[in-house]
Amino acid sequence: MFILFENENLYTLAAELGRELQIPVYSKEQKLPSFNKQAPYSFLVLTEKHLELQQSDNEMGPFFIDFNDKDLHYRIQRSTRKNEALARAVGLKKNNSPVVFDLTAGLGRDAFVLAQLGCTLHLFEKDKIIAALLRDGLRRTYKKNATNQVEQMTLHAGDALKLLADVAKKFPPDVLYLDPMFPHRTKTALVKKEMRILRSIVGDDLDSSLLFKEAQKYAKDRVVCKRPRHAPFVSDAPPSMSIKTKKHRFDVYLQHR
Ligand SMILES: C[S@@+](CC[C@H](N)C(=O)[O-])C[C@H]1O[C@@H](n2cnc3c(N)ncnc32)[C@H](O)[C@@H]1O
Incomplete structure (x- = not known):
């Protein structure tokens, strides 16, 4: 590199x-x-x-993080606290605005959706290259629109397993969110360009069950784990509930069942 x-x-x-x-x-x-x-x-x-x-082979074309891109913009415009599965999974209601830690920030898209719906986000990204791209995307979005909800997004570059305790002391989180990279089918044409890029840089996440256990120590309200629709749970214990979309499942682990 x-x-x-x-x-x-x-x-x-x-x-x-x-x-x-x-x-x-x-x-x-x-x-x-x-x-x-x-x-x-x-x-x-x-x-x-x-x-x-x-x-070098230019197979995927240049890639940069753009929070104003068409797909994301389309999703944001249609997302409400009620119809967005991720918002329901983190427990967004009419009048609350939870502090959410996104422990696996990646390209920041899920975090951006939650910030636009009124959550305060702390993003953790352990891969240095992805974190640099993400910081650049956030900086450009701050510049463009000073009142944008993106101001509610703070990036902590580094391994969440190492940073979590300190950041949680300063900004006690209501919700901890995980979207670990899942070992994927090899038919790359079926996988979106963004995911292929992430995979080519980051590989598979092997620390998801450890991350999940850590997350449970700090969440006031819940831990939410995004999985492919038919993937096994991240832990042996079943979630309190699951919210399904066409491709994914948000497993919700309430702290006080
Ligand atoms: C599937 S991607 C997340 C995509 C993200 N939800 C989005 O909307 O763009 C998973 C990311 O989590 C990061 N990650 C995995 N384990 C981590 C850890 N312990 N601390 C911080 N980041 C981690 C990986 O480097 C990868 O970029």
Whole structure:
């Protein structure tokens, strides 16, 4: 992994990011060291507009996080506290606004939906590259609309297992939400581009049952776990209830049953 920056004005930013991610930084004009041409590799590109991820084989095209994209916008416009399954799963009612910890933030889409519906979100993302892309997406959204609910989203880059105790002390959470990467069918055409990108960078999440156990220690109200519709539960104990959508299931574990 490395960073390419588009022009000299971006050098300082790129160098800072390179130090943080501990990866080398090159300008676009520079001749790159030779990489293994056989295996497709990923790299970050810093442009005037955003930070994007590219693949050497360009199979998936450039990718950056855009909270204003068409699909998400469409979902947000139609989401209400009543009809959005995720909102029901976290227990959003007419007059409450829970503090939700998203322990597996990924591309931040679920968190963004909840923030738009009035929750306060703390996002945790352990993969450095995904966290950098997410921070860039949030920064651009803050800039664009200062009153946007995105202000209610705080990113904590790092492993939730390590950060949880400290952040929970400062901002006691009502709900802890998990959407771990699930080992997937290999028919990649059936999997959305975003998920393929996440998978190519992050791989499978092997810590989900541990994360779930930790989550139960801190949730005032509930722990919610998103699973593919027919996947087994994340723990041996069955959930208090499950809310199903066409593709997914939100398993809800109430703290006081
Ligand atoms: C399936 S994705 C989540 C997608 C997300 N719900 C969305 O709407 O974009 C799972 C993410 O959780 C992250 N993750 C897994 N275990 C984690 C942990 N212990 N702490 C922080 N992030 C974690 C992975 O790096 C991955 O990016």
